[in-house]
Amino acid sequence: MNLHESEKHGTWKHLASTYDANSASLKAGIHFLGPRVLNFADILKYNYVTLPQLITELLETMHEAMGGAIELKYAVQVKSMSESSLDFFCFAG
Numbered sequence: 001m002n003l004h005e006s007e008k009h010g011t012w013k014h015l016a017s018t019y020d021a022n023s024a025s026l027k028a029g030i031h032f033l034g035p036r037v038l039n040f041a042d043i044l045k046y047n048y049v050t051l052p053q054l055i056t057e058l059l060e061t062m063h064e065a066m067g068g069a070i071e072l073k074y075a076v077q078v079k080s081m082s083e084s085s086l087d088f089f090c091f092a093g
Contacts, residue, residue, distance in 0.1 A: 014042035
């Protein structure tokens with residue numbers, strides 16, 4: 001699937017913003033004209049899914065359990081954007 005098809009499919013809906021050259025700023029969402037920027041704004045800034053809170057709680061819990069800083073690698077698969085459901089996989093070291 002190319003980028004144009006994926007936008008029509010809805011893949012970018014909650015992952016991208018649009019650059020507005022007139023104001024030199026990013027507008028959350030893809031319903032504007034302009035270049036797309038993959039910045040996960042709906043997820044990270046607007047809490048479309050609770051990923052930031054999940055990662056924060058996980059890091060705090062692991063830091064306390066391990067007695068120091070940890071490295072966390074994770075992957076997320078969004079199952080249904082309409083239900084805000086996701087699969088979260090992680091590895092801590």
